[in-house]
Amino acid sequence: MWTVSEFHRQLEQGALAGAREIKLVGALAEFPRALYQLADSLEVLDLSSTGLSSLPDDFARLHRLRVLFASHNRFTTLPSVLGQLPELEMLGFKACCIHTVPPESLPPRLRWLILTNNQIAALPATLGERPRLQKLMLAGNQLESLPDSLVQCSRLELLRLAGNRLQALPPQLLQLPRLVWLALAGNPLTQKSEQEMLAGTAKASIFSSDLEVHELLGRGASGHVYRATRCSDQQSLALKVFQQAHSSDGAPESELAAGLAAGQHPQLLTPLATVLPPLQGALTIALPLLPATMQPLASPPSRRSCTRDVYAPGLQLSPAMAQHILAQISAAVRHLHLHGVLHGDLYAHNILWDPASGNALLGDFGAATLLSDLPPSQAQALMQLERRALDILRDELYAVAR
Numbered sequence: 001m002w003t004v005s006e007f008h009r010q011l012e013q014g015a016l017a018g019a020r021e022i023k024l025v026g027a028l029a030e031f032p033r034a035l036y037q038l039a040d041s042l043e044v045l046d047l048s049s050t051g052l053s054s055l056p057d058d059f060a061r062l063h064r065l066r067v068l069f070a071s072h073n074r075f076t077t078l079p080s081v082l083g084q085l086p087e088l089e090m091l092g093f094k095a096c097c098i099h100t101v102p103p104e105s106l107p108p109r110l111r112w113l114i115l116t117n118n119q120i121a122a123l124p125a126t127l128g129e130r131p132r133l134q135k136l137m138l139a140g141n142q143l144e145s146l147p148d149s150l151v152q153c154s155r156l157e158l159l160r161l162a163g164n165r166l167q168a169l170p171p172q173l174l175q176l177p178r179l180v181w182l183a184l185a186g187n188p189l190t191q192k193s194e195q196e197m198l199a200g201t202a203k204a205s206i207f208s209s210d211l212e213v214h215e216l217l218g219r220g221a222s223g224h225v226y227r228a229t230r231c232s233d234q235q236s237l238a239l240k241v242f243q244q245a246h247s248s249d250g251a252p253e254s255e256l257a258a259g260l261a262a263g264q265h266p267q268l269l270t271p272l273a274t275v276l277p278p279l280q281g282a283l284t285i286a287l288p289l290l291p292a293t294m295q296p297l298a299s300p301p302s303r304r305s306c307t308r309d310v311y312a313p314g315l316q317l318s319p320a321m322a323q324h325i326l327a328q329i330s331a332a333v334r335h336l337h338l339h340g341v342l343h344g345d346l347y348a349h350n351i352l353w354d355p356a357s358g359n360a361l362l363g364d365f366g367a368a369t370l371l372s373d374l375p376p377s378q379a380q381a382l383m384q385l386e387r388r389a390l391d392i393l394r395d396e397l398y399a400v401a402r
Contacts, residue, residue: 060084128152162250185254258368269363298348
């Protein structure tokens with residue numbers, strides 16, 4: 001990680017010769033053309049939060065570039081020059097005010113596209129001509145439909161469409177043979193059921209004046225979690241304070257609605273109540289405080305694995321333990337489906353487990369979708385996606401079983 005001046009100094013000293021990854025920080029008046037000196041080696045470039053609004057027409061000189069992050073900048077159009085990079089497979093342009101995605105901006109080897117929290121109302125009709133596309137993150141835009149060509153994306157496994165303007169389920173979704181992880185909350189097609197669930201939150205609330213808040217337990221993509229005690233009965237709780245209006249999966253209100261709809265189950269980590277008034281002025285929910293022995297079963301996908309979790313190299317499960325975990329999570333999923341909830345992010349990294357006992361819980365409803373407003377046939381088809389996720393989890397658990 002370098003400022004522009006530090007980058008130039010390191011470059012002049014020869015310290016960056018053969019560099020494969022570069023992250024620049026601080027404001028940039030323009031694209032630093034000195035990067036072209038690394039054109040024969042540079043594979044990963046991070047220009048996020050630098051204030052850039054465009055890329056030069058000769059940006060394709062970075063011919064070995066595989067990954068480009070340019071989130072939280074001032075782009076209004078996805079740069080057309082990106083389609084000229086032969087090796088580029090991962091693009092991250094989150095929260096950039098983008099409203100236009102030219103067809104020529106999509107590189108031929110595109111595998112992972114992040115356009116979360118922009119202003120996109122339409123995607124190019126040629127999107128489906130990217131046969132390697134595996135992960136597509138479009139939450140927080142203005143989409144009313146998807147291109148017909150999306151059905152050609154036979155490798156697409158993860159799709160985030162929460163917080164758009166979809167009035168009905170795009171039919172293309174049910175034709176994608178490998179789609180597994182889907183988020184649809186916060187669209188008109190789900191908002192009725194979400195609003196009904198949220199309308200009852202005041203009845204299930206804890207007053208913040210009755211809480212003693214203790215230490216920070218952890219930070220996640222969507223919020224911070226604190227340990228707390230309810231003064232009236234000395235009950236120990238965990239408080240999740242959401243830090244963002246929208247995450248890559250969806251909105252906090254949608255997550256809360258899904259958790260409330262799911263209700264309580266021994267293998268689910270769902271909200272007990274909302275906290276009023278909220279802490280730090282942000283939506284706050286109370287959750288059961290789990291034992292310190294509970295830990296994530298895996299880490300989230302990496303750039304290399306794309307849609308697959310990363311398990312610790314030394315993790316070993318007995319076959320009986322693997323079956324026990326799978327049985328618990330399968331029971332949790334059945335409960336969710338009976339209550340009209342699609343988890344949408346059924347991954348090992350969202351499973352907390354106790355290595356000693358094998359007890360496991362499924363948490364994180366950030367990508368969950370309420371299905372009650374959909375036709376029964378569509379709801380059943382979406383539940384089938386979750387069964388694919390269970391099959392993947394089964395194979396992963398058995399792969400680490402000894």
